[in-house]
Amino acid sequence: MTNFDPGSAIDALIDIDHPTKRKTAEWAVENLADPTLAERDRDCRFWPEGWARAAERGITGLMVDPAYGGAGHDVFHALLTFEGLGYGCRDAGLVFGLSTQVWTMQPIIERFGSEAQKQRYLPGLCSGELRASFCITEADSGSDSFAMDTSYTVEDRSAGGSVDDRTAGASVEAETTYVLSGTKSYITMAPEADVFIVFATADKQLGQWGVTVFIVDRDEPGLSIGPNRPKMGLRTTPFADVTFDGCRLGPDNVLGAPGSGASIFSAAMEAERAFVLAAQIGAMERQLDDAVAYSRQRRQFGQPIGDFQAVSHRLADMKLRHDNARLQLYRAAILDGQGRPSMEAAALAKIQASEAAVASSIDAVLTHGARGYVTEFGVEQDLRNVAGGVVYGGTSDVQRNIVARMLGRRSR
Ligand SMILES: Cc1cc2nc3c(=O)[nH]c(=O)nc-3n(C[C@H](O)[C@H](O)[C@H](O)COP(=O)(O)OP(=O)(O)OC[C@H]3O[C@@H](n4cnc5c(N)ncnc54)[C@H](O)[C@@H]3O)c2cc1C
Known part of the structure; x- marks a missing residue:
């Protein structure tokens, strides 16, 4: 930044x-x-x-x-x-x-x-x-992102359309065509997207070193989008699989240099992991305000439920989680803004914001009693919506791997 x-x-x-x-x-x-x-x-x-x-x-x-x-x-x-x-x-x-x-x-x-x-x-x-979609996950490669099967071959049109064996990182000429095939899964916004940022490998054996990123337009022949996949929460964000069946792309479709997929992925993930939950932290604050208001208004045993210590401490815990998540988010942003290493801070922020939101959403349901559980009051929606946060952008386990690696306790 x-x-x-x-x-x-x-x-x-x-x-x-x-x-x-x-x-x-x-x-x-x-x-x-x-x-x-x-x-x-x-x-x-x-x-x-x-x-x-x-x-x-x-x-x-x-x-x-x-x-x-x-x-x-x-x-x-x-x-x-x-x-x-x-x-x-x-x-x-x-x-x-x-x-x-x-x-x-x-x-x-x-x-x-x-x-x-x-x-x-x-x-x-x-x-x-x-609108754009980010396409890396596949049915068989999620956390292990670079084990992807979506691949591309390189055709040199000046050589009569034959497929040559250049791997990622080789120099490209204006005559080059990339032929992209494979299916990406769980792609946010795909049914409504116009542009797809797609990670594909030249050779799976090369792992992260074989990956190139392409920008593909929705109307590209060979690109098809599956039906919207219903999910637990965030149900109003469309979400689908995207298939590339021999899409023929030119050098203009390559994002960055051929073979630079790993560094693009790492930059994208570092920003996403730190900041994509900012809105969720705002939602946690609204959730807390709603829970406080309800705890003043709802009476049981002749007193507002907020006067029960169990309830008021739960509200205090919600406040603590919200503050911790917010502070970690802004720390990651400050480090990033100063151009200092922020990978560990971003991973910690992601863990804190995503897991705190799940814990506080359960507390919000409990505080509202049955009103928290039925759909008509909207309290349960938060719990369903935030559950995805511990999965997308790298699961909590993967974030903990990053933190452990920074502590020198893991090799990868
Ligand atoms: C709401 C939502 C939106 C998404 N949007 C997109 C999108 O736009 N584009 C996209 O490409 N993908 C998207 N995804 C997919 C998401 O990135 C993957 O679901 C995520 O990376 C996890 O992969 P997986 O589901 O295959 O789980 P897996 O990788 O199979 O993990 C299963 C379990 O094993 C654990 N695990 C796996 N590897 C390790 C390890 N090394 N150490 C410890 N534990 C491990 C995981 O933590 C998890 O508990 C989205 C997912 C969700 C839920």
Whole structure:
């Protein structure tokens, strides 16, 4: 990340009621309250209108360079905005979809894309006209990402279309065609995406060294998208498998250099792992405010339930988890902003934010009693929505592997 300002970092960190966060939350309450949410959640339906409103507000272009249609804000402004969005918007699926664009797709294209790729994709992604998906996971390769089967061969058209045996990292000529085949699974936004960032190997035996990243347009012959896969939470984010059946791509489709997939993956994951849960941290704050309000209003045994120590301590635990998650998130952002190593901090932030949200969502259900469990009050939705956070962006086990490796207790 660039344009790091220590003053704005400190303000963002200590001001729990920061104006950027508060204004975004107020805007979201007013503009992203969709009366059909419960129905869409049941039917796993995305809300394009909500996406368009968020884009109009500038959320999809927050951090991108103004030269490509963005607002060029720093990471702290973006984190506060997403906290506010998570607080004010009850459609966690919509917010998750937006988070993936801002924290994963756009930074990858901006950092690794050629000038032509940036010109071609970033303005549309910022304006909300385009949406992108990140495609690495497959049915048989999840945590072990580089064990992928999706592969590409290289054809040299000047040699009459024959497939040559160059591996990743070899020099490419304008005449080169890449032929991409394989299926990616669990791809967020795929049914609604226009652009796919796809990891494929030239030779599985090469592991991470054989991987190249391609940018593939939705209308590319050979690309097909499976049906929306219903899931436990984040049901309003569309989610599908994507198949590439002999897609013929040119050098213009290669993101970064051929064979540079591992470094692109590592940069993307480090940012995603740290920041993609910012909105969820905002949702934890809203969840706590709701639980406090309910504990004042609900009476049992002649007193507000919040007067029972068991209930008030549970609320205190929710506050503690929220604060810890937030502090870890901002620490990772400060390190990243200063250009210092942030891998361990990002992994710790991911573990804290994802697991704290699950624990606090269970506490919220318990505090609301049966009202917390039935669907009509919306409390149970949080638990379903946050459960995915311990899986996507690298599971909690994988994050702990990173922390253990930094402690010198694991080799990989
Ligand atoms: C909501 C959601 C959105 C997603 N969106 C995308 C997307 O847009 N693009 C995309 O490419 N993928 C996406 N994924 C997939 C996600 O990245 C993978 O699910 C995740 O990386 C885990 O892989 P897996 O599901 O194959 O589990 P596995 O890797 O099979 O893991 C199963 C279990 O084994 C454990 N395990 C595996 N390896 C180790 C290890 N080395 N040490 C300790 N424990 C280990 C895991 O922690 C887990 O408990 C998404 C997933 C979810 C839930």
